[in-house]
Amino acid sequence: MDPNMAIVRAPDADLAAASAAFLPFDDTLYLDCAARAPRLRAVQAAGHAALDADAAPWRAADAPVEAQLESLRASVARLLGDGDGDGDGDGIAALPSAAQGIATAAHNLELAAGDAVLVLEGQFPSNLLPWQQRCVERGARLLGVRREEGRDWTTAILDAVEREPRLRIVALPRVRWDDGALLDLDRIAPRVHAAGAALVLDLSQSLGALPADIARWRPDFVVSVGYKWLLGPRGLAWLWAAPQRRERGVALAPHWSARDAGTGWRFPLDAAPPYRSGARRFDAGGLDDPVRLAMARAGLDQVHAWGVAHIAAALGKRLQAFDEALDAHGLSAWKTPEHAPHITALRPPAARLDAVFAAFRRERIVCTRRYGLLRIAPHLHVGADALQHVVGVAAHAG
Ligand SMILES: Cc1ncc(COP(=O)(O)O)c(C=O)c1O
Structure with missing residues (x-):
């Protein structure tokens, strides 16, 4: 080696x-x-080795892409605290960007005319633009929480949750991308649930650097990019969906890789084959790239090892x-x-x-x-x- x-x-x-x-x-x-x-170093070397191996597509890869992806799902789930020890990869979908994960969440959450979606002012655009679009589509309102001088974000969010009677979705980071300000999700999550709203988290600036606890926060959807604190490559991000969100819901662009087409791999004209189990139904296409998968594997292995x-x-x-x-x-x-x-x-x-x-x-x-x-x-x-x-x-x- x-x-x-x-x-x-x-x-x-x-x-x-x-x-x-x-x-x-x-x-x-x-x-x-x-x-x-x-x-x-390990990520660079894994990427080079995978690129070299990929130059000969007629040779079977050591580990088929699907198996690689499955082991990455489990690894990410473990970081989120989902599953015992090994991580339950069933809740994880693979996407090219955090924005696509947020857009998938926005597309699949209930939102009616007049309902409110809560975000932070100055939140990263991947966790803003999909909500802006969804609110326009549904005639809903987008509320931006502002932090006044001398107050913290958590208090400002709790106040806003308290004030809005038609709150349907709260979409937050855990750590602000611009200055590292930390939100207290242990306090925020229960209040969001008590208000009857869905909780969507962008953990791109914390997963891999801070222990996460989804069993405690009970979010509906969580996204994270892979190329920051997960130490992996660009173009591979993760979407976790809560168990009740995995049973139905659609990907933004239907792709065959999210379908279980059986051993004959058939796609009849009258109806699509059933979805693969769990959050795999939200998988995006085009991610069967052995170079990215190998780099992501090495990054996650190092995060877990430390x-x-x-x-x-x-x-x-x-x-x-x-x-x-x-x-x-x-x-x-x-x-x-x-x-x-x-x-x-x-x-x-x-x-x-x-x-x-x-x-x-x-x-x-x-x-x-x-x-x-x-x-x-x-x-x-x-x-x-x-x-x-x-x-x-x-x-x-x-
Ligand atoms: C909080 C946060 N979310 C998401 C992203 C990137 O998202 P995307 O994969 O949509 O480009 C960043 C990048 O800086 C970020 O800071």
């Missing part, structure tokens, strides 16, 4: 040895896992060191309150933003700048000392 394909076990609690699992970064400090995961609770704790310590460094430099006002363990954002005063970002560029510190924020989203390739250096650069800029 190519030694690069090996999954890295990091025996220490801080997962300090985990940095060896990633490809080198030249002299760049990459702080943008919230945009795209840094590449694991353990999500360990990843969360280790990244949490790193960002705590970052916040403490800001305090030490007298920059407490630049911190994001109540951020998740793995994502935060620097909030320099507007007059200093350009200078701080230019200094980052000079020092080859890579992060996303948007809406006056500098998002900081390291994975385990970044140590606490590097993050303290970032604060030093910010403090002396401009």
Whole structure:
């Protein structure tokens, strides 16, 4: 086996040895896992090996694509806390994007004229555009929760849920994509259920970095991309559907791979063959790509090998060191309150933003700048000392 394909076990609690699992970064400090995961050696090697094997399509693959996909479903379900130990892949559909997962949820949830759908203001567009379209189609209303200065998102959401008598759907992230603000789903989910609304979660910015608990939150649908905290390739996202949502419902574009056409693989004119079981009915076509599947496998294997609770704790310590460094430099006002363990954002005063970002560029510190924020989203390739250096650069800029 190519030694690069090996999954890295990091025996220490801080997962300090985990940095060896990633490809080198030249002299760049990459702080943008919230945009795209840094590449694991194992993911790169698995992708290359699958591409080489795929050059000879007449040779049977070691593992048929369907079996690969089944094992990925189980792996993702395990991250969501669905099923005992091994994960119950029955609830997972494969799609090319989170937006397609949200659109599938929107298409299959009941919504009548005058009903309300609740989202956050500034929520990622993949969890906004499908709701905008659905509300127009159904004559429903889209409500955007706004957070007032000094209040947290969770309180703002609970208030909005309380106020709206015709609430039908609540579609939320767990962690905000722009500044890492963390929502308390343990408090929000029961109130959404009590209001009789469906709950749809976009966990693209938390699955693989924070332990998830769908048994507790009881969402109707959950989506996540695979190329951020799941450390996999682009073009492969996941949709989890609650048991009651797997029994009926349609994919946005019907594809033969979602159908059980029997051993004769027949598609009669008068009626389509039955759906495959579980959430597979929502599967999109075109995902039988061995390269993506192999890369996704390697990414998920590494996440499981480290353990999500360990990843969360280790990244949490790193960002705590970052916040403490800001305090030490007298920059407490630049911190994001109540951020998740793995994502935060620097909030320099507007007059200093350009200078701080230019200094980052000079020092080859890579992060996303948007809406006056500098998002900081390291994975385990970044140590606490590097993050303290970032604060030093910010403090002396401009
Ligand atoms: C919260 C969130 N959802 C979804 C996505 C991406 O979704 P899609 O696969 O639809 O491009 C992102 C990417 O930044 C994101 O931050």
